[in-house]
Amino acid sequence: MSGGGADRQGWLRLAPGVTLAMSLTPIGAGLIGTILPAFGWMPAIGAVDPGLGAWVALLAQLELPGAVMLTVWTGLAGTGLSLALALGFVATSHHRPLFRRLTGWLAPVLSLPHAALAIGLAFMIAPSGWIARLLSPWATGWGVPPDLWTDRDPLGLGLILGLVLKETPYLLLAILAALSHLDPARDLAAARTLGYTPAKAWLKVVGPRLYPLLRLPLYAVLAYALSVVDMALILAPATPPPLSVLILRWFHDPDLALRLQAAAASCLQLGLVGAAILGWAAMETIVTRLARPWLTDGKRGRAGAAARRFLAALQVATLGLSAASIAALALWSVAGRWRFPDDLPAVLSMNAWAAQGRRLAEPAIATLALGLLATAIALALTIACLENEQRRGIRLGSRGLILLYLPLLAPQIAFLPGAQIVMIAAGIDGGALAVLWCHLLYVLPYVFLSLGDAYRRLDMRHVDAASSLGAGPWTILWRVKLPLLLGPLLAAGAVGFAVSVALYVPTVFAGGGRISTLAIEAVNAMAGADRRAIGVAASLQAFLPLVAYALAILVPAAIGRRRVGRAP
């Protein structure tokens, strides 16, 4: 190998370190920037006496117990229900044709931005919402909307539903990815010839081996559900709201002294997420121990067609409700007048699009540019890390994986305010660079997770063949590996792009509002409660990732057809 090649190899060796440093620096700095004020250190507002004042003030807040309880309840219930639904569906339907058909829809549904989804869902379930409109007055007798508490209900059921809509497809995709490591078909066949029904066979034979692979995605879901801001703003009750919303409110309170209390609450949020994950892990240990005799008790299960149909129907319903929520937004964006109880708008009008279209062009381009750049950088870093792994014959251990997952586990509201101060001090706030960095933080883990499996499963015979023909490692990367990986590369790119398009809180804190994206436009439009304006911004925001997914599917197919056409 030439000297230049060796240098480039050396550069490749740095890739994992650079990648991790890029994710961990803002989080570490951000946490410090949050913890110091929580213990009374914030010179800008004259707080220079370290102490527990902020904690005393926090604990004196009357909303706090209710907010914490609501947070824990909605977070655990949302995660638990999503997991049960995803596992239940896979266990009962894995052998049915519906399974394959439905799983094709997961990625597009998952790509829907959560704020847009929440807004659409809120309109579906409100007393004056689409469901009530479709049923009124013929079925309900309602001429005016009833005074029913179906949205922002005090139990947080709306938020839980929103979390389930968002997280079930994510967990299903995580399960599918994990299953591809397990090759479960043979084990399932073996269990079935022993007399086990498909569902029992799956639960007893595949489930125990699948769960360890599902752990990290599941913890990410748990952390997200416990600290979500944008969905909570739209779907959670307000008196009291979940802790994350309370923190945001205190951070934004004109009374600057509340900043310290907000920082303390951020630490509490962080502790809550940590405790929930530890608690969940403890439950795992207990359940694993208790379930051991159940695995071998010989009970084969009953036919259970009713349960299977019920779970499949629930799955179709959650995906359908997501689709309907987005359809409602799109419909509102072209609604002239749409009054209760009309099923559909009385008049259609393109006014909202005409009025906003031009103003949204710039945020749309910024969204596109940010998404593409962040995705491209994430792909480059991921390929560098994986290539380094492959050439040196090492693998990212589970500890490295946890580090990579850290941005998904740390509550945004706990470190972003602190990270903002650090970025200002570094002089990179409010610019495209800071926003790009923050986006990369979230895009990178998803891209890495999407691409890693395909890369590691690459058929090395092609590589060996090219190598025996005298091709160097870089030529092999460019001419053999990447073309073979075109499909997975585009799919990982689509995932990364969708993640970037959906980011709201990180964009606000890093961009100082100067860089406006469609996510910001959508949430701002929500503040105006003008459903047409919301519809325009949110459907545009939902549209971009769908295009990315469509491209990820169509491009490899088209290239494949061309290759087949050329074959002798």
Place this chain on the structure above:
Amino acid sequence: MRPSIARLFALAVLAIAGDAHADSLPARFEDAAAAARGQTVYFNAWGGNERINAYIAWAGERVRALHGVRLRHVKLADTAEAVARVLAEKTAGRDDGGSVDLIWINGENFAAMKQAGLLAGPFVHLLPGFGMVDVETKPTTTVDFTIPVEGLEAPWGMAQLVFLHDRARVPKPPRRIADFPAWAAAHPGRFTYPAPPDFTGTTFLKQALHATIGDPSVLQRAPAPGEAATLSRPLWDFLEALHPYLWRAGRSFPLSDQHLRQLLDDGEIDIAFSFNPGEASSAIAAGLLPETVRTYVLDGGTIANTHFLAIPFNASAKAGAMVVADFLLSPEAQARKQDPRIWGDPTVLAMDKLPAAARALFDALPLGVATLTPAELGPALPEPHPAWMSEIESLWRQRYGT
């Protein structure tokens, strides 16, 4: 489209290069106008209303044509985000080259920024347009929620609490605070107010406080410790009587005035209110409310205030910000803002201080189908001291917020 991409990358380059030259407040407006040419002003303003966003976009085109200033609207979901940002910059030691040049602000946010020394100025006396402001009959243009403005924020528009009702459903709405419980009892679930700390929600509470407290003059000073709880007891009696008959039995509240308007449009409630006297007309024009909605005020007057424009202490483009603030005070900008087809926000200018041509701009404006004339608007009640607001908010949270 292409220039936008170029702009985005230019922004990235600027961010890397650290374009942070110190910018002090010009001593004369002429200096400001000269220095402003070529500057970019980041105007941090609530972005939840498409009509207002469109108006700000128009103002951007005008200041570019007139003064060569680039105006960029940084849309906020909450004004306090900008306050938080300036504070974060101060925390990080950035005393110039800040990211916020101009903020749309008033009340508590102004009080907090003023107290923390986060504002530049005084600069308002330097603005030529300030000479036409009606400081005599609109005292709120110089005293913001009892806090003296002292030239730190330029008046932009007037606000007064008005009530909205659907004439087709409620021909005779309650016209006194004392009448609301009885009306609500007769129409359960058809009235509500946004939960504090929403601005409009607390204004409703202040209006009720003003009506129920024995002597409203105590509201003009900060309450002594414990005084707010004692003196506000009639307010809580009033709310106890009202809440059982509110929308969702007073156990859930809308989030904002915009949400309140949406509930009125959806038919979930029959009476709403707004801080913008032109809201009903412009919302009808935009198709956001039924055409049968009308505006009314309470007997004895309603709370009124002014909203302002302020420049943070570390703004990068102070000269440009002054030029923009002055343009927004011009008769051209003020008349367009008052047009119910555009925004419907009442002017801060005094008609008798305007040249005839400028006055004609205002005379030509339609009132709007649902807007009250200045005479119909009735007396404007002053805002209480900000300390009352935080006391009342905290007492409210103790009772209803947990």
Place this chain on the structure above:
Amino acid sequence: MSPGATGGRLDLDKVTLWIGPRQLFEPLTLSLAAGTIASIMGPSGSGKSALLAWIAGVPIPAFRATGRVVLDGRDVTDLAPENRRIGLVAQDDRLFRHLRVGENLEMALPAGEPVAKRHQLAEKSLTQLGLAGFQHRDVAGLSGGERARVSLLRAMLAEPLAVLLDEPFSKLDLPLRSQIRQGFLDYIRNRCVPALIATHDSADAQTAGGPVHILAGPPGILDGF
């Protein structure tokens, strides 16, 4: 539960497999009484493994099958594998890796017995095939011959009405092979169920003692290989 009480009759009626329009072998018809161990022989690629999987009801996506499977006079062709009660000892390792050897066997035992009894039954069956003390072994550490025996025990403990074995001895070293094969086949005979062994080794078929069926491709089709 006593050995030898479960037997029945396994009938295959004009069974054959197809890949697209290609028929893999001439239709196979056979009838096996309880206690008979028949053999199916054929070159690799003749479809032996797929045939056994199909008889057990396991999906074979690349193939299409015609013909009927009748067990004790009951046509089970359209039943799901869990409803057929046909045991399958596959050629590749299908022991459950998350369970220990004993647990793999206990999972196969019918439900209803108390835990202690299940342990005991699993332990006893291990002893029968020379695997005493293997109960707590990890399946990953087993040799090929040990795996084959555990797989057979697991299939038999589920009390099948018939059992199918796919190349059960192919992974055994020659010196051990005849010894293990004998014990293996005796165990099946003692259970008194009809059994079908797919193999390419005529010694296997001879030891099995039952009828031998050779999967022959239709004239002119297999000649191409």
